[in-house]
Amino acid sequence: AQSVTQLDSQVPVFEEAPVELRCNYSSSVSVYLFWYVQYPNQGLQLLLKYLSGSTLVKGINGFEAEFNKSQTSFHLRKPSVHISDTAEYFCAVSGAGGTSYGKLTFGQGTILTVHP
Amino acid sequence: DAMVIQNPRYQVTQFGKPVTLSCSQTLNHNVMYWYQQKSSQAPKLLFHYYDKDFNNEADTPDNFQSRRPNTSFCFLDIRSPGLGDAAMYLCATSKDPLRPQHFGDGTRLSIL
Numbered sequence: 001a002q003s004v005t006q007l008d009s010q011v012p013v014f015e016e017a018p019v020e021l022r023c024n025y026s027s028s029v030s031v032y033l034f035w036y037v038q039y040p041n042q043g044l045q046l047l048l049k050y051l052s053g054s055t056l057v058k059g060i061n062g063f064e065a066e067f068n069k070s071q072t073s074f075h076l077r078k079p080s081v082h083i084s085d086t087a088e089y090f091c092a093v094s095g096a097g098g099t100s101y102g103k104l105t106f107g108q109g110t111i112l113t114v115h116p
Numbered sequence: 117d118a119m120v121i122q123n124p125r126y127q128v129t130q131f132g133k134p135v136t137l138s139c140s141q142t143l144n145h146n147v148m149y150w151y152q153q154k155s156s157q158a159p160k161l162l163f164h165y166y167d168k169d170f171n172n173e174a175d176t177p178d179n180f181q182s183r184r185p186n187t188s189f190c191f192l193d194i195r196s197p198g199l200g201d202a203a204m205y206l207c208a209t210s211k212d213p214l215r216p217q218h219f220g221d222g223t224r225l226s227i228l
Contacts, residue, residue: 032214036219041221042222043120043219043220044159044206044208044219045219046216046217046218049216051214094213094214101213102147102210103213104159104217106158107158108157108158109156109157
């Protein structure tokens with residue numbers, strides 16, 4: 001079984017400030033990790049992914065995330081946010097084996113609101 | 117150049133009246149998924165097809181069925197929609213189960 005916990009349901013921040021959206025996961029098998037962004041009334045868009053290799057991954061729109069295996073975390077960061085980053089962000093885990101093989105489990109989402 | 121296309125974007129149906137949602141893809145991906153996303157909640161996997169192999173999640177109600185007549189198309193059928201089935205329904209595809217999934221823009225289903 002696998003699960004994802006996003007520690008903040010809402011994160012308000014001012015434009016050009018840095019932001020971190022926190023994600024912790026649990027799984028009995030190796031995992032692949034993803035961050036998706038969802039704008040209102042749209043589907044999910046992949047921001048970045050960790051499959052293997054370097055634990056620091058860079059994605060689109062200036063976002064990056066760091067995989068920390070010992071802390072089972074995959075926090076998303078951006079050094080300077082824009083108004084257009086206002087959206088809901090989902091952390092997701094996919095099992096690399098067992099019954100969760102290839103199945104995405106999502107966290108509950110974090111709504112990022114960027115204020116001018 | 118949309119790659120995963122869902123039709124319609126908005127669907128209204130009556131309580132108990134069967135409804136079909138459509139998804140098509142131009143990516144030639146092997147795997148197609150259907151998710152249900154209720155307001156302010158995470159997407160929840162209903163089922164997926166790996167090629168022609170259908171995989172149902174254990175907690176997906178029998179009211180929900182799916183068809184995949186060919187690689188490009190996949191349908192979600194709700195046989196007797198209840199008020200609790202009002203949600204956004206998301207279709208996604210991936211080349212294989214371990215690759216990232218590509219999502220359509222969803223169909224928002226309302227039940228009268």
